[in-house]
Amino acid sequence: xxxxxxxxxxxxxxxxxxxxxxxxxxxxxxxxxxxxxxxxxxxxxxxxxxxxxxxxxxxxxxxxxxxxxxxxxxxxxxxxxxxxxxxxxxxxxxxxxxxxxxxxxxxxxxxxxxxxxxxxxxxxxxxxxxxxxxxxxxxxxxxxxxxxxxxxxxxxxxxxxxxxxxxxxxxxxxxxxxxxxxxxxxxxxxxxxxxxxxxxxxxxxxxxxxxxxxxxxxxxxxxxxxxxxxxxxxxxxxxxxxxxxxxxxxxxxxxxxxxxxxxxxxxxxxxxxxxxxxxxxxxxxxxxxxxxxxxxxxxxxxxxxxxxxxxxxxxxxxxxxxxxxxxxxxxxxxxxxxxxxxxxxxxxxxxxxxxxxxxxxxxxxxxxxxxxxxxxxxxxxxxxxxxxxxxxxxxxxxxxxxxxxxxxxxxxxxxxxxxxxxxxxxxxxxxxxxxxxxxxxxxxxxxxxxxxxxxxxxxxxxxxxxxxxxxxxxxxxxxxxxxxxxxxxxxxxxxxxxxxxxxxxxxxxxxxxxxxxxxxxxxxxxxxxxxxxxxxxxxxxxxxxxxxxxxxxxxxxxxxxxxxxxxxxxx
Numbered sequence: 001x002x003x004x005x006x007x008x009x010x011x012x013x014x015x016x017x018x019x020x021x022x023x024x025x026x027x028x029x030x031x032x033x034x035x036x037x038x039x040x041x042x043x044x045x046x047x048x049x050x051x052x053x054x055x056x057x058x059x060x061x062x063x064x065x066x067x068x069x070x071x072x073x074x075x076x077x078x079x080x081x082x083x084x085x086x087x088x089x090x091x092x093x094x095x096x097x098x099x100x101x102x103x104x105x106x107x108x109x110x111x112x113x114x115x116x117x118x119x120x121x122x123x124x125x126x127x128x129x130x131x132x133x134x135x136x137x138x139x140x141x142x143x144x145x146x147x148x149x150x151x152x153x154x155x156x157x158x159x160x161x162x163x164x165x166x167x168x169x170x171x172x173x174x175x176x177x178x179x180x181x182x183x184x185x186x187x188x189x190x191x192x193x194x195x196x197x198x199x200x201x202x203x204x205x206x207x208x209x210x211x212x213x214x215x216x217x218x219x220x221x222x223x224x225x226x227x228x229x230x231x232x233x234x235x236x237x238x239x240x241x242x243x244x245x246x247x248x249x250x251x252x253x254x255x256x257x258x259x260x261x262x263x264x265x266x267x268x269x270x271x272x273x274x275x276x277x278x279x280x281x282x283x284x285x286x287x288x289x290x291x292x293x294x295x296x297x298x299x300x301x302x303x304x305x306x307x308x309x310x311x312x313x314x315x316x317x318x319x320x321x322x323x324x325x326x327x328x329x330x331x332x333x334x335x336x337x338x339x340x341x342x343x344x345x346x347x348x349x350x351x352x353x354x355x356x357x358x359x360x361x362x363x364x365x366x367x368x369x370x371x372x373x374x375x376x377x378x379x380x381x382x383x384x385x386x387x388x389x390x391x392x393x394x395x396x397x398x399x400x401x402x403x404x405x406x407x408x409x410x411x412x413x414x415x416x417x418x419x420x421x422x423x424x425x426x427x428x429x430x431x432x433x434x435x436x437x438x439x440x441x442x443x444x445x446x447x448x449x450x451x452x453x454x455x456x457x458x459x460x461x462x463x464x465x466x467x468x469x470x471x472x473x474x475x476x477x478x479x480x481x482x483x484x485x486x487x488x489x490x491x492x493x494x495x496x497x498x499x500x501x502x503x504x505x506x507x508x509x510x511x512x513x514x515x516x517x518x519x520x521x522x523x524x525x526x527x528x529x530x531x532x533x534x535x536x537x538x539x540x541x542x543x544x545x546x547x548x549x550x551x552x553x554x555x556x557x558x559x560x561x562x563x564x565x566x567x568x569x570x571x
Contacts (some may be wrong), residue, residue, distance in 0.1 A: 003565060004240070005135070006038040007415055008017035009109035015288060016571045020109065032072045037111040037240040039066045039233070042074040042101060042129075044122040049339035051119035051198065055219055060212035061226040062114050064139065065233020069238070073233065076113075077103060083198075089228055092440025093467065094121040094128075094277075095546070095555050096538055101129035106564055108389045112137065112240040114232060116367055118142025118190070118220070120197040120471070124274040128554070131246045132561045136239040137337045138233050139210045141202030143220035144312035145190035150181040155184050156194040158472025159230035162446065169416070170454035188219025193311045201274060203321050207261040208254050209338035212358040215394035217320045218314055236338060242342060247282060247561070254278050255286050256294050260331045263371030264324050266307040268388045268471025269479060272372060273441075276552030280559045288374055288383050288550045292507070295371030298454035298522035300389050300516060301327055301360045306474035307381040307389040308366060310358045318358035322351030327362040368437040375478065376516060377491055379500065381463070382550045384509055391476040392460040396475075396504040399512065400427040400462060406494045407530040408444050416451040424458045427500045428537035431491045432469030432530040433453070434484025435553045439532040445479035447468040449475040462502055463508035464509070466491055466549075476510060478502065481550040485523070486531040492523040510537030 009020040010033045021033055032038075035250035041062050045055035059075055060168040066073035068172045079097035105113055112135055117123035123139060130137035148155045167173035199217070206216035212235055215228040216558060244498060255275055261376040262271050265424035272291055279286035304310050310318075325332065334345045353359045360366055368424055370389045376382075390394060403422045411430050414420055422428075428447050435441045445465035449458060463477045466484035483489030490511065494500070534540040544557040 003035065003156065003307055004037055004111045006109040006111050014022050015339065019571060028072065033344060036070045038074060038109060039071045039108040039240070040074050040105065040108065040113040041116060042076050042105070042113050042126060043116045044080040044126070045079055045116070046080035046082065046117070048079040048085055049119050049122070050084065051082065052080055052117070052142055052390065054178065054189040055118065056228065058142065058229045059228035060115055062233040065158045065230040066237060069234040069237035071237040074110065076104065076108070079125070081119065081125070083120045089442035090121045090440060091442065091553070092539070092542060094125050095558060096216045097121065097125035098128035099558060101126060102132045105129060105135060106566060112136035112236050115139045118202070119190070120180065120270065121263045124277065127210065127278045128281050129502065131278055131448045132249070132558070134245045134247050134561055135563050135564050136159055136236065136244050137210070137246055138212065138236055138239060140229050140230055141205060141211060141216050143190050143218050143222070143225050144193045144199055145186060146188040146219055147311050147313045148184045148187035150184040153220060154311060155181065155185050156311055156472070157192045157416065158196050158470055159194045159306040159474065160185070162473055166448065166454060169448065169451045184468060188221040188423060193313060194471055195266055195268070195312070196305055196474045197270040200265070200313050200471055202273050203265060204258045204267065204268045204275070206259055206272055206321060207258045207325065207425040209249050209336060209344055209436060211339070213338055213340065214322060217312065217316050222296050239339060240250060240564070242341060243402050244339060246489045249337045249339065250282055250284065251336060252284050254336040256286060256290065257332045257336050259291055259294040259302050260298050260328055261321070263295035264300065264328050265302045266300050266304060266370060267388050269372060269385055270468055270471050272385055273468070273482065273549055273553050275345045277554045280552050280554055281561055283560060289335060291372045291385070292374040296373060297369055298331065298371050299365030300367040300370035301362070301365055303358055303360065303366055305470055307470065314355070314358045318355035319351060322348050323330050323353045326351035373507060375504065375507045375509045377508045378515070379509045379511050380481045381490065381495065382548065382570045383563055384478050384481040386478050386504060386506060387519065389473040394459060395462050395476040397502065398427070398462050399499055399501045400425045402427050402494055402496055402500050404428050404494055405430045406527045408442070410530065411447055416447060418452055420450055422450050422453065424453055424461065427464060427502070429494060429500070429550040430465045430467070431485035431527065433465055434486055435532045435548065436543050437484055437486030438467065439469050439543045439546070441549065441553060443468050443470040443473070444475040446475050446477050464500070481551040482548045484548065485527065490518065491519040492527055493518060
């Protein structure tokens, strides 16, 4: 099997080849080494990543497909990150997972890989790893859960957690009623059923061309997921034969297509840091500004929470991703390829909208201009992002007095203080939540509103943070402020009482004080003391080498690709 990469381990009659084959003969027959491609199944299934717990069953369908096509499937458990459980934040571990997966793909005798992900950080980490190793690779998104209901109403997991918890704080919902909804929130296997980060990244990965066309968005409990997983196993063998690697499929046009899709589906702001990081592994020139330049004029066509009404089960029923992409086909790069070897646009002919309430036609959009807005100013010299589709229109141009919190702990300690000097026009600011400062850039930018304002009927305020927010969240939230406070950004200089101006149409975010006064300031001691100062381990390595959000928050030494070559023998 010398024509395959795995033949570097298994071919020959010397002692090393003997060792490699013999230790794999615990079930593998002799003909497993006769030239068949060895396909790894990089599996992020874990009981501690509830959204991915069903991926072991998916892996079995992949195995059957690989075997049927003449390949040898090999289960490869890899680092798994559960958004709801991992502390301090799953984003701290995305780059570690990507690095570990990359090294395992390179170190092992495999010719191609099927990547199984679902929960927010798992698909980005898998794609970053696959891009750096550049073996033939294809992704299977684990899919969203089915819609749960409470008191006859559908529940959007994530989104309704934020909504219901605010109603408790406002006094309009009892704590007992809130807890009753807990068992209804998660109805089945699968990831969040809103257009959060997990759904967004699954759909964008197919738009990039890295998923079997038509698979992304299939609910986790739908038997068609297993059917398409079987097909993906077969496809992986074909991809090895045709040498379809990430670098041969993914181009700048692929990423611009993903930005178009991000706007049309009303996807998560987290896609910005993930797509930038993946592009960085491939050496593709993608910038934060491309999200605005390419996506700002794209119409919002999908009416899903958190920006709209429906959920992912409705989206799939209404026609799914291909129905959306067909509506904006003229905005897509027609040359961008998929794992099938054919252009993405060639797979869209059968895309139909079956429910025009869930997926709107191009001439009847929910919003004519959606996407992610990238804003600059003396508070964000290297940019910040906002999702206008999830914001309150009346707050997109706003001047307000800043109420500043130095950390998530500071915010929790004071946000409900009845003596907090805050009103509905104030702007809530939280810093120390960027990649370095936290560390790991947590999803905390959508700060809870002060309880005394909730009781007055206030349900949105301008909020500014150098962290991220969940894709399931909503509100007028300016996030990914760069440079972050802990990296010397002017956010560290802001003081409670300063006036801040947000003007999304003008793409501006400014502290309304003279430039010389701002330049003369230095951060308060309390602000600096709030930043993370890890002494050892991954957190220390992360803080010392992580880049800023505007380039993807990857580690500086992980950007780029070194391919699949392993130069030295182990024996």
